[in-house]
Amino acid sequence: MKAFLAKIFAKRIVNKEQKWIENPLEAQDKILKELVAFAKNTKFGKDHHFDEINTYQEFKNLVPVNDYEGLKHYFDEVVTGKSDILWPGKPIYLAKTSGTTSGAKYIPLTKESIPYHINSARNALLYYIHEKQNADFVNGKMIFLQGSPILEEQNGLKVGRLSGISAHFVPNYLQKNRLPSHETNIIEDWETKVDRVVAETVNADMTLISGIPPWLIMYFERLIKISGKENVQSIFKNLQLMVTGGVNYEPYREKVNQLIGRKIDCIQTYPASEGFIAYQNSQQSEDLLLLLNNGMFYEFIPVDEFFDEKPTRISIKDVELGKDYVLILNTNAGLWGYNIGDTVRFTSLKPFKIVVSGRIKHYTSAFGEHVIGHEVEQALQKTIEKFPASVNEFSVAPQVNPAEGLPYHEWLIEFDQKPQNIAEFNKELDVQMRKQNTYYDDLITGNILTQLQISIVEKDGFQCYMKSIGKLGGQNKVPRLSNNRDIADEFYTLNLINKQQ
Incomplete structure (x- = not known):
């Protein structure tokens, strides 16, 4: 009834x-x-x-x-x-x-x-x-x-x-x-x-x-x-x-x-x-x-x-x-x-x-590219369609002063199922990102940035990070994008990045 x-x-x-x-x-x-x-x-x-x-x-x-x-x-x-x-x-x-x-x-x-x-x-x-x-x-x-x-x-x-x-x-x-x-x-x-x-x-x-x-x-x-x-x-x-x-x-x-x-x-x-x-x-x-x-x-x-x-x-x-x-x-x-x-x-x-x-507060524009959430989500989704993999969570931050080479975008990704070839997955993700954002594409073409780099996060790493800052549960979400290294650096401090990538 x-x-x-x-x-x-x-x-x-x-x-x-x-x-x-x-x-x-x-x-x-x-x-x-x-x-x-x-x-x-x-x-x-x-x-x-x-x-x-x-x-x-x-x-x-x-x-x-x-x-x-x-x-x-x-x-x-x-x-x-x-x-x-x-x-x-x-x-x-x-x-x-x-x-x-x-x-x-x-x-x-x-x-x-x-x-x-x-x-x-x-x-x-x-x-x-x-x-x-x-x-x-x-x-x-x-x-x-x-x-x-x-x-x-x-x-x-x-x-x-x-x-x-x-x-x-x-x-x-x-x-x-x-x-x-x-x-x-x-x-x-x-x-x-x-x-x-x-x-x-x-x-x-x-x-x-x-x-x-x-x-x-x-x-x-x-x-x-x-x-x-x-x-x-x-x-x-x-x-x-x-x-x-x-x-x-x-x-x-x-x-x-x-x-x-x-x-x-x-x-x-x-x-x-x-x-x-x-x-x-x-x-x-x-x-x-x-x-x-x-x-x-x-x-x-x-x-x-x-x-x-x-x-x-x-x-x-x-x-x-x-x-x-x-x-x-x-x-x-x-x-x-x-x-x-x-x-x-x-x-x-x-x-x-x-x-x-x-x-609007979560973006990456350390080099004038103004990348927004929809663009990184679409780039990742289209990459996963070509390379079988599944992702639990991810976040993107700029690496402005790398130890060597040109600056790049660092993608912190916690995979549930890793792609068989992470290097090819990384390369395709960069291609899809260039299609999503023309400013990013121009920076790559002009040798201002180099190809993005994926850093693999340990299992449950994002949960550990949120717990460490007192924001596990509730309405709290990890920002997809940052315009600084605060979040990324904390992942390294907490040893949440897989060193054997």
């Missing part, structure tokens, strides 16, 4: 969503006007003359682009419990994230923004049900690998990780199907938590598993080891679906399928503390439907202009296919001209679909 009702509900929601999908520009115009009108009496609204804004051009003239640091004095007032700072009233929650130069970030979640987070996660599943006409997974057990749902209280505001906050909004009809238990979910130490999750789920009828790919791999490997079985499918015979988010799934796909023992349907999502931005609404393509009716007004700055004094700043109306943009958010949680730090690339304009192409 639950599966039957899910299919009926899925059809209704998909039809409802189609209305804004067919009128995306109108949806975005309406949201901008509503956001500005709603927040005009807040401190930020008064400081930026929201009462004078009637058009997008006027909005751009009055609201600058900022990251967390640029808006920190407003966030600090919100955190102290003051009202009407960035959005009317006080937020219901503060989502705590890490990664800024001043420590933790506190992103507001308001009574207006929270439903969009919850409904978007639900709708991603409903699109799948509607397309497949199969909702059998709702009858089995579902696991959500996430942060602790225990929330702190700070100045009258509840504070926690987004995934922990979201755990409080799982619908009642799914609660009895949900694993792990509350007692396991609140464990902070990630390795202890994974072991407990394995113990609770190894004998369960799991049908849906959700988490970021590095967590899933760690969970699957422990599961196989503890059970003594060959692969995950021999443990969970009815496993139908995975839901991932946080990082590009493609570099992990082959490893995940290998651990499971077969190809499995996967829904990719793009959630962030700042808002639920996109999800995969069809199994026919890997790109993500940009959610243009989700309480957020989006802006875009071309990546190659971002560090200019006056970069181009556009709305959805003027984006182009195949171009990388820095994503800027204006939200019903009170974020204004907010640089989330991600770059996106449009794959379709009808409807508007994207892939996340990287992080």
Whole structure:
């Protein structure tokens, strides 16, 4: 009965969503006007003359682009419990994230923004049900690998990780199907938590598993080891679906399928503390439907202009296919001209679909090449297609002052299955990298750089590195790219590089 009702509900929601999908520009115009009108009496609204804004051009003239640091004095007032700072009233929650130069970030979640987070996660599943006409997974057990749902209280505001906050909004009809238990979910130490999750789920009828790919791999490997079985499918015979988010799934796909023992349907999502931005609404393509009716007004700055004094700043109306943009958010949680730090690339304009192409703060441009995440991921993927191999994790850093010869890009790669000929694999990876980035190609051609070099990381080396800096688990990911040697040097300090390559 639950599966039957899910299919009926899925059809209704998909039809409802189609209305804004067919009128995306109108949806975005309406949201901008509503956001500005709603927040005009807040401190930020008064400081930026929201009462004078009637058009997008006027909005751009009055609201600058900022990251967390640029808006920190407003966030600090919100955190102290003051009202009407960035959005009317006080937020219901503060989502705590890490990664800024001043420590933790506190992103507001308001009574207006929270439903969009919850409904978007639900709708991603409903699109799948509607397309497949199969909702059998709702009858089995579902696991959500996430942060602790225990929330702190700070100045009258509840504070926690987004995934922990979201755990409080799982619908009642799914609660009895949900694993792990509350007692396991609140464990902070990630390795202890994974072991407990394995113990609770190894004998369960799991049908849906959700988490970021590095967590899933760690969970699957422990599961196989503890059970003594060959692969995950021999443990969970009815496993139908995975839901991932946080990082590009493609570099992990082959490893995940290998651990499971077969190809499995996967829904990719793009959630962030700042808002639920996109999800995969069809199994026919890997790109993500940009959610243009989700309480957020989006802006875009071309990546190659971002560090200019006056970069181009556009709305959805003027984006182009195949171009990388820095994503800027204006939200019903009170974020204004907010640089989330991600770059996106449009794959379709009808409807508007994207892939996340990287992080504007995570790039390699020690020589002016400005290599971004999408380029290194694509180069590695295309190389693996030619040379059978599988990769657990990787990161790229410049080697500006080698002991001898020209500078180069160093790729730290942890292989699950090494290529038979690492030298040929290395050579092909460089060829693919030159195809992805013309500036890099010019530097190789001009003898400014020499061919990239692969350094093989010991098994579980990336987990060891993350543990050493206190960031194992949680929402933490190793940067694909660095513009300095900090991460690479730490791998050598910790003796995580295989000396016999």
